[in-house]
Amino acid sequence: MRISTGTDGLDALLDGGLPQHRLYVVSGPPGSGKTTFSAQFLTEGVQNGEKCLYLTMHETEAELVNDMSSFSFGFERAVGSKHFRFMNVLSTDVQQVLSQYGSEPGLTGRVAALIEAWNIDRAVIDSTMLLQHFLEDPEDQLTEFITALKETDATILLISEMTDPSSYSEEHYLAHGVVFFHNFLEETGMTRAVQIIKMRGTPIDCDMRSVSFSERGLTVHHDEKLNR
Ligand SMILES: Nc1ncnc2c1ncn2[C@@H]1O[C@H](COP(=O)(O)OP(=O)(O)OP(=O)(O)O)[C@@H](O)[C@H]1O
Protein backbone atom coordinates (compact mmCIF):
# COMPACT_ATOMS: atom_id res chain seq x y z
CA MET A 1 0.00 0.00 0.00
CA ARG A 2 1.10 3.56 -0.71
CA ILE A 3 0.76 6.43 1.72
CA SER A 4 0.57 10.13 0.98
CA THR A 5 3.72 12.16 1.55
CA GLY A 6 1.62 15.13 2.69
CA THR A 7 3.34 17.34 0.09
CA ASP A 8 1.12 18.60 -2.70
CA GLY A 9 2.26 17.37 -6.10
CA LEU A 10 4.78 14.81 -4.88
CA ASP A 11 2.47 11.81 -4.65
CA ALA A 12 1.79 12.19 -8.38
CA LEU A 13 5.50 11.62 -9.06
CA LEU A 14 5.46 8.49 -6.90
CA ASP A 15 2.61 6.62 -8.56
CA GLY A 16 0.31 7.68 -5.72
CA GLY A 17 2.64 7.92 -2.71
CA LEU A 18 5.38 6.17 -0.80
CA PRO A 19 5.22 2.38 -0.43
CA GLN A 20 4.48 1.78 3.28
CA HIS A 21 6.77 0.21 5.90
CA ARG A 22 9.93 1.27 4.09
CA LEU A 23 12.87 3.54 4.73
CA TYR A 24 13.61 6.60 2.62
CA VAL A 25 16.60 8.88 2.68
CA VAL A 26 15.92 12.58 2.18
CA SER A 27 19.00 14.55 1.15
CA GLY A 28 19.84 18.06 0.14
CA PRO A 29 21.79 21.19 1.00
CA PRO A 30 20.96 23.53 3.91
CA GLY A 31 17.58 25.19 3.61
CA SER A 32 16.44 23.03 0.72
CA GLY A 33 13.29 21.84 2.51
CA LYS A 34 14.18 18.53 4.19
CA THR A 35 12.72 19.45 7.56
CA THR A 36 9.64 21.13 6.10
CA PHE A 37 8.97 18.07 3.94
CA SER A 38 9.37 15.84 7.01
CA ALA A 39 7.02 18.00 9.09
CA GLN A 40 4.41 17.73 6.32
CA PHE A 41 4.91 13.96 6.20
CA LEU A 42 4.23 13.58 9.93
CA THR A 43 1.32 16.05 9.91
CA GLU A 44 -0.30 13.96 7.17
CA GLY A 45 0.19 10.88 9.35
CA VAL A 46 -1.34 12.45 12.46
CA GLN A 47 -4.29 13.67 10.38
CA ASN A 48 -4.85 10.06 9.31
CA GLY A 49 -4.75 8.84 12.91
CA GLU A 50 -1.28 7.30 12.55
CA LYS A 51 1.31 7.31 15.33
CA CYS A 52 4.22 9.58 14.48
CA LEU A 53 7.70 10.13 15.88
CA TYR A 54 10.16 12.97 15.22
CA LEU A 55 13.64 12.14 16.46
CA THR A 56 16.21 14.89 16.26
CA MET A 57 19.29 16.35 17.85
CA HIS A 58 19.10 19.67 16.08
CA GLU A 59 16.38 21.56 17.89
CA THR A 60 13.81 21.57 20.67
CA GLU A 61 10.14 20.94 20.05
CA ALA A 62 9.43 24.66 20.55
CA GLU A 63 12.10 25.63 18.00
CA LEU A 64 10.76 23.21 15.43
CA VAL A 65 7.18 24.39 15.96
CA ASN A 66 8.41 27.97 15.67
CA ASP A 67 10.30 27.22 12.43
CA MET A 68 7.12 25.75 10.93
CA SER A 69 4.83 28.45 12.34
CA SER A 70 4.78 30.55 9.16
CA PHE A 71 3.13 27.61 7.37
CA SER A 72 -0.54 26.78 7.70
CA PHE A 73 -0.41 23.02 7.14
CA GLY A 74 -1.21 22.35 10.79
CA PHE A 75 2.09 21.27 12.29
CA GLU A 76 1.51 22.79 15.72
CA ARG A 77 -1.83 20.99 16.06
CA ALA A 78 -0.21 17.74 14.91
CA VAL A 79 2.58 18.10 17.49
CA GLY A 80 -0.04 18.59 20.18
CA SER A 81 -1.85 15.38 19.22
CA LYS A 82 -1.58 12.27 21.38
CA HIS A 83 -0.39 10.45 18.27
CA PHE A 84 2.75 12.60 17.98
CA ARG A 85 6.00 12.13 19.90
CA PHE A 86 8.91 14.55 19.67
CA MET A 87 12.29 13.36 20.96
CA ASN A 88 15.53 15.27 21.09
CA VAL A 89 18.23 12.69 21.75
CA LEU A 90 20.42 15.25 23.49
CA SER A 91 17.87 15.41 26.31
CA THR A 92 18.73 13.22 29.27
CA ASP A 93 15.03 12.39 29.70
CA VAL A 94 14.92 11.06 26.15
CA GLN A 95 18.15 9.11 26.65
CA GLN A 96 16.55 7.60 29.74
CA VAL A 97 13.46 6.56 27.74
CA LEU A 98 15.58 5.11 24.92
CA SER A 99 17.69 3.11 27.38
CA GLN A 100 14.59 1.07 28.21
CA TYR A 101 14.38 -0.33 24.68
CA GLY A 102 16.65 -2.70 22.80
CA SER A 103 19.67 -4.32 24.32
CA GLU A 104 22.82 -2.95 22.75
CA PRO A 105 24.67 -0.06 24.25
CA GLY A 106 24.18 3.14 22.31
CA LEU A 107 21.53 4.17 19.90
CA THR A 108 21.74 1.56 17.14
CA GLY A 109 19.10 -0.97 18.11
CA ARG A 110 17.26 1.20 20.61
CA VAL A 111 15.50 3.52 18.20
CA ALA A 112 14.20 0.60 16.13
CA ALA A 113 13.09 -1.22 19.31
CA LEU A 114 11.23 1.87 20.49
CA ILE A 115 9.53 2.29 17.10
CA GLU A 116 8.32 -1.30 17.33
CA ALA A 117 7.26 -1.09 20.97
CA TRP A 118 5.28 2.08 20.41
CA ASN A 119 3.72 0.83 17.14
CA ILE A 120 4.97 3.92 15.32
CA ASP A 121 3.55 4.26 11.79
CA ARG A 122 5.66 7.19 10.56
CA ALA A 123 9.06 8.27 11.86
CA VAL A 124 11.48 11.02 10.89
CA ILE A 125 15.11 10.91 11.94
CA ASP A 126 16.72 14.34 11.57
CA SER A 127 19.50 13.59 10.76
CA THR A 128 22.35 11.12 10.08
CA MET A 129 24.60 13.75 11.68
CA LEU A 130 22.93 12.58 14.89
CA LEU A 131 24.52 9.20 14.39
CA GLN A 132 28.03 10.48 13.96
CA HIS A 133 27.53 12.07 17.32
CA PHE A 134 26.24 8.98 19.08
CA LEU A 135 27.91 6.03 17.45
CA GLU A 136 31.39 4.93 18.38
CA ASP A 137 32.08 3.55 14.94
CA PRO A 138 29.66 5.50 12.70
CA GLU A 139 30.40 3.65 9.46
CA ASP A 140 29.75 0.14 10.75
CA GLN A 141 26.96 1.13 13.05
CA LEU A 142 25.15 3.16 10.39
CA THR A 143 24.57 -0.06 8.45
CA GLU A 144 23.26 -1.76 11.59
CA PHE A 145 21.08 1.21 12.44
CA ILE A 146 19.49 1.39 8.98
CA THR A 147 19.06 -2.39 8.79
CA ALA A 148 17.24 -2.40 12.14
CA LEU A 149 15.03 0.50 11.06
CA LYS A 150 14.15 -1.27 7.80
CA GLU A 151 12.89 -4.24 9.79
CA THR A 152 10.32 -2.15 11.67
CA ASP A 153 6.74 -1.69 10.45
CA ALA A 154 7.10 2.10 10.30
CA THR A 155 7.52 4.21 7.20
CA ILE A 156 10.70 6.14 7.94
CA LEU A 157 12.35 9.27 6.56
CA LEU A 158 16.04 9.45 7.37
CA ILE A 159 17.39 12.92 6.66
CA SER A 160 20.94 12.89 5.42
CA GLU A 161 22.92 16.05 4.77
CA MET A 162 25.42 15.40 2.04
CA THR A 163 28.85 16.63 2.93
CA ASP A 164 29.95 16.02 -0.65
CA PRO A 165 27.06 16.66 -3.07
CA SER A 166 28.69 14.61 -5.82
CA SER A 167 29.13 11.42 -3.82
CA TYR A 168 26.48 9.08 -2.55
CA SER A 169 26.90 7.50 0.84
CA GLU A 170 25.99 4.16 2.27
CA GLU A 171 22.53 5.22 3.39
CA HIS A 172 21.57 6.03 -0.19
CA TYR A 173 22.30 2.45 -1.22
CA LEU A 174 20.63 0.87 1.80
CA ALA A 175 17.40 2.90 1.58
CA HIS A 176 14.35 1.74 -0.37
CA GLY A 177 14.14 5.20 -1.89
CA VAL A 178 16.09 8.44 -2.11
CA VAL A 179 14.55 11.90 -2.46
CA PHE A 180 16.76 14.90 -3.15
CA PHE A 181 15.86 18.51 -2.54
CA HIS A 182 17.93 21.08 -4.42
CA ASN A 183 18.36 24.80 -4.14
CA PHE A 184 20.46 26.54 -6.75
CA LEU A 185 21.47 30.14 -6.38
CA GLU A 186 21.06 31.66 -9.84
CA GLU A 187 21.15 35.18 -11.25
CA THR A 188 17.38 35.31 -11.11
CA GLY A 189 17.32 34.16 -7.48
CA MET A 190 16.94 30.81 -5.75
CA THR A 191 15.66 27.91 -7.81
CA ARG A 192 14.25 25.03 -5.81
CA ALA A 193 13.69 21.51 -7.07
CA VAL A 194 13.00 17.95 -6.00
CA GLN A 195 14.37 14.82 -7.63
CA ILE A 196 13.46 11.20 -6.96
CA ILE A 197 16.83 9.48 -7.29
CA LYS A 198 15.47 6.02 -6.62
CA MET A 199 12.24 4.39 -5.50
CA ARG A 200 12.25 0.61 -5.46
CA GLY A 201 9.11 -0.85 -7.03
CA THR A 202 7.93 2.45 -8.50
CA PRO A 203 8.36 3.75 -12.04
CA ILE A 204 10.17 7.11 -11.81
CA ASP A 205 11.98 9.30 -14.32
CA CYS A 206 14.58 10.94 -12.02
CA ASP A 207 13.97 14.36 -13.60
CA MET A 208 13.99 17.44 -11.41
CA ARG A 209 10.68 19.12 -10.69
CA SER A 210 10.16 22.66 -9.55
CA VAL A 211 9.41 23.21 -5.87
CA SER A 212 8.05 26.29 -4.14
CA PHE A 213 7.34 27.48 -0.62
CA SER A 214 4.17 29.34 0.24
CA GLU A 215 2.17 29.88 3.39
CA ARG A 216 0.73 26.39 2.79
CA GLY A 217 4.21 24.86 2.96
CA LEU A 218 6.27 23.08 0.34
CA THR A 219 4.60 22.30 -2.99
CA VAL A 220 5.99 20.19 -5.84
CA HIS A 221 5.05 21.27 -9.36
CA HIS A 222 5.08 17.82 -10.88
CA ASP A 223 4.37 19.06 -14.39
CA GLU A 224 7.27 21.57 -14.31
CA LYS A 225 10.46 19.74 -15.25
CA LEU A 226 13.73 21.58 -14.83
CA ASN A 227 16.32 20.98 -17.51
CA ARG A 228 19.75 21.55 -16.11
N1 LIG B 1 6.98 30.90 3.96
C1 LIG B 1 8.10 30.36 4.48
N2 LIG B 1 8.14 29.99 5.77
C2 LIG B 1 9.23 29.42 6.30
N3 LIG B 1 10.35 29.18 5.61
C3 LIG B 1 10.38 29.53 4.32
C4 LIG B 1 9.27 30.14 3.69
N4 LIG B 1 9.58 30.35 2.42
C5 LIG B 1 10.85 29.93 2.24
N5 LIG B 1 11.35 29.44 3.39
C6 LIG B 1 12.67 28.90 3.55
O1 LIG B 1 12.59 27.52 3.44
C7 LIG B 1 13.66 26.92 4.14
C8 LIG B 1 13.10 25.77 4.93
O2 LIG B 1 14.05 24.88 4.99
P1 LIG B 1 14.08 23.57 5.88
O3 LIG B 1 14.33 23.93 7.27
O4 LIG B 1 12.91 22.73 5.55
O5 LIG B 1 15.38 23.03 5.17
P2 LIG B 1 16.40 21.90 5.56
O6 LIG B 1 16.73 21.25 4.26
O7 LIG B 1 15.84 21.09 6.65
O8 LIG B 1 17.65 22.73 6.07
P3 LIG B 1 18.82 22.31 7.10
O9 LIG B 1 19.74 21.42 6.33
O10 LIG B 1 19.44 23.62 7.42
O11 LIG B 1 18.18 21.65 8.27
C9 LIG B 1 14.26 27.98 5.04
O12 LIG B 1 15.56 28.30 4.59
C10 LIG B 1 13.31 29.16 4.88
O13 LIG B 1 14.01 30.36 4.88
Ligand SMILES: [Mg+2]
Ligand atom coordinates in the same frame (compact mmCIF):
# COMPACT_ATOMS: atom_id res chain seq x y z
MG1 LIG C 1 16.51 20.68 8.63
